Structures are given as structure tokens and as C-alpha cells.
Amino acid sequence: MNKTIADVAKLSGVAKSTVSRYLNGGSVSEATKRKIERAIKETGYTPNPFAQSLKAKKTAFIGTIVPRLDSYAASHTIIGIDEQLKELHFQLLISNTNQQIEREIEMIYSLAGQKVAGIILLATQITPAHLAAFEKVNIPILLVGQEHPDVHSLIHNDVEAGYAIGKYVVEKGHRKIAYLGVSEQDVAVGVKRKEGFKRAIAEAEGCEVHYFETGFNMFVAQQAAAELLEQFRPTCIVCATDNIALGALRAAQLKGLRIPQDVSITGFGGYDVTEIIHPGLTTVKLFFKEAGKMAAQHIVKLINEEEVPKRTLSKFEIIERESVDSIIPRHV
Structure with missing residues (x-):
């Protein structure tokens, strides 16, 4: 049987109203607080957070x-x-x-x-x-x-992470790069990641970068990547999310391209699946x-x-x- 405030009050030797006041963050003496806490532990009483919140000035x-x-x-x-x-x-x-x-x-x-x-x-x-x-x-x-x-x-x-992945692919020797991002309505993913990436590209010499836009869904991204590869043949596709990268990877494979020999691909996020797919996806891990x-x-x-x-x-x-x-x- 579930224990109640009455059980706690009886064991601690205080009134039910005192126990209730303690549970709702009210003022009780240190000695009383210790008695109530000991009684709660002994009885195994668990407060109902919803009922508590209805009575408290601040809800749980x-x-x-x-x-x-x-x-x-x-x-x-x-x-x-x-x-x-x-x-x-x-x-x-x-x-x-x-x-x-x-x-x-x-x-x-x-x-x-x-x-x-x-x-x-x-x-x-x-x-x-x-x-x-x-x-x-x-x-x-x-x-x-x-x-x-x-x-x-x-x-x-996002800005520094975008810069880091841009710097990474440039240091790998890539100069013909496609960036596959999302709408700038999403400021973090659509603007800031690209902003950081552009800063890294601006510091390198001889880069040819084309920018493309897609949605967050990997199947939509797969179609966008397929169209991208028809228009432009980059040595590397930098993707604004891991889902976009998974779509790009699938599109490249369906076109008979080898990864990374024919085209390199990077993601953004650090999703678990990026570790177990083949080839494993290089990505910016976010925690x-x-x-x-x-x-x-x-x-x-x-x-x-x-x-x-x-x-x-x-x-x-x-x-x-x-x-x-x-x-x-x-x-x-």
C-alpha cells in the first residue's frame, strides 16, 4: 500500500500540515526537517508531483x-x-x-x-x-x-564548428567543394554553420565552392544531392546535418561513386548511426x-x-x- 503524508506525520511526530509545508518548500525548522526526511526515507513515501504543484506557489x-x-x-x-x-x-x-x-x-x-x-x-x-x-x-x-x-x-x-569542418576539409586538400545546407529560416543550422564554413574557405586559396539547399529529411536530401552531383562534381560535399550527409552518401553510391575515393562527405551532429555505416561518416559531434x-x-x-x-x-x-x-x- 502506498504511504501517505499521514504516515510520514505519524512517524516523525509532527502535524500533517507541517509535512505538507515542508514538501511544498515552506519554512520548517532544521530539527523538524530532519525528522520528516528520516520518516520519508523509512516509509518510502513518494510525493505526487501533480498534487504537490497544485498547492505550491511554484509547480514541480x-x-x-x-x-x-x-x-x-x-x-x-x-x-x-x-x-x-x-x-x-x-x-x-x-x-x-x-x-x-x-x-x-x-x-x-x-x-x-x-x-x-x-x-x-x-x-x-x-x-x-x-x-x-x-x-x-x-x-x-x-x-x-x-x-x-x-x-x-x-x-x-555552430559558427566555430562550421569553421572547424571547413578548415578540416581544406587541410585534406579539397578545393572543389559543395556545401549542402538548409533554409536560413533556421538561424543555427541554416546561417551560422554556413557562416563558419565560409570563414574557413575565405582563408584558403583556390577554392571553388557551390552552395545548395535542402530539407532536414534524409530522403529529401538524397534527391537534392543527386541533383547537386548532376550540376557539379565536387571532391567533397560538406553537409549541414548528419541526416543530410546520409542522404548525400546514398545518392553518391546510387550514381556509382566510391566514397571517399570519388567524393568525400562530411556531416554535422554526431548521430550514432554515423559510426556503424560503411564507410563511417566524418562528422562534427555535438553533445x-x-x-x-x-x-x-x-x-x-x-x-x-x-x-x-x-x-x-x-x-x-x-x-x-x-x-x-x-x-x-x-x-x-
Whole structure:
């Protein structure tokens, strides 16, 4: 049988109202707190977070809005958020928007109406409607993956990561390069990664680079890559995400091209599948789960009115595998 507040109160020798006050973050003496904590441990009592939140001034729920659930980046970020929130005694509520901006705005208001303590938004873009919603709901908001100067943000270091992969392929001797990216509506993936890549290319000599655009879906990317290879024959295709790279790899193989001998391909993300495919995909690894844990820590700090940097960058590293060939002439 599940233990109740009454059981805890009886064992600790205090009133039920005192136990309730302790569970809801109210003021109790240190001696009483120790008695209640000991009784909770002995009885195995587990508070009902929903019932608790209805009584508390601050709820135990954090709303997380994601653009899509079938994304490696989103799912691993959520895993990190959830694991860390559990350690911090908060519960996660997830809202999937299917990449619809209107739905995203609607969910900000809906979660605020459910009295969540704060919202983590895995954003694709920040519009004036977003900013108006943030101001109106007046609860802590944390952006993940995108940034805005007026909102606390945790972002991947897309500019420097884009620069690093550009520098990498140039140092491998590639000068005839295709960049396969996404719409600039997505600032992080569509603008910043390309911005960093362009900076690396500008530092090299004799580069011929063609820029192409596709969607995030690997099958859409496969078609775009096939068309790219009809128009231009690069020695290397730099892709803005791993899914795009997987599509490009398939398109090249269907055209009878060998990877990396005929065309090198790089990705961006560090998805698990990039390690087990053949050839293994050289990619920029982003630490999504770790970023999720950091996001959870930051939103709880914001809820508790603690200091949090306005802008936080997560780390990255290049994982070198077999999909990139070195074409630097070897001098005997």
C-alpha cells in the first residue's frame, strides 16, 4: 500500500500540515526537517508531483517544447533534460509542435496556463510572436539551439564548428567543394554553420565552392544531392546535418561513386548511426544529451532566481572516420 503524508506525520511526530509545508518548500525548522526526511526515507513515501504543484506557489513541472520528436538532436536533448530534472526533483512535460510555428506559440501559452515553473524551448527560429508570448506569460524561459539577446539561451557553437569542418576539409586538400545546407529560416543550422564554413574557405586559396539547399529529411536530401552531383562534381560535399550527409552518401553510391575515393562527405551532429555505416561518416559531434542536462540546470536556476549567463555555448569535436579522403599530393 502506498504511504501517505499521514504516515510520514505519524512517524516523525509532527502535524500533517507541517509535512505538507515542508514538501511544498515552506519554512520548517532544521530539527523538524530532519525528522520528516528520516520518516520519508523509512516509509518510502513518494510525493505526487501533480498534487504537490497544485498547492505550491511554484509547480514541480518544466514544460519543454520540441519541433519534432523523431529528431536525434531533439530526442537526445530531451533525455538529458529529463535525467537532470529528475535529480533536481522536477517533472518534464513535453509538447511536440511538428515544426509549426503557430503551434509553438500556442504551446507557450498553454504550458503557462498549466502553471509550469518554466519553459525550455528547442527553437528553430524566434519571431516577434515568440517574444510577445515570453513577455506575456512572465515565467522563466530558456532557448536551446537558437538565441536572442533578450532571452536566456543555450546554443551549440555552430559558427566555430562550421569553421572547424571547413578548415578540416581544406587541410585534406579539397578545393572543389559543395556545401549542402538548409533554409536560413533556421538561424543555427541554416546561417551560422554556413557562416563558419565560409570563414574557413575565405582563408584558403583556390577554392571553388557551390552552395545548395535542402530539407532536414534524409530522403529529401538524397534527391537534392543527386541533383547537386548532376550540376557539379565536387571532391567533397560538406553537409549541414548528419541526416543530410546520409542522404548525400546514398545518392553518391546510387550514381556509382566510391566514397571517399570519388567524393568525400562530411556531416554535422554526431548521430550514432554515423559510426556503424560503411564507410563511417566524418562528422562534427555535438553533445546533445550534455546540452540537455545543462539546460535543465539553467532553467531550475532561473526558477530559483539564481544567476545564469544570458548566452551559453556547448562543446563540439570533429570525429574523423573513413568518408573523407586526403587528396594532398604526396611528394617522394
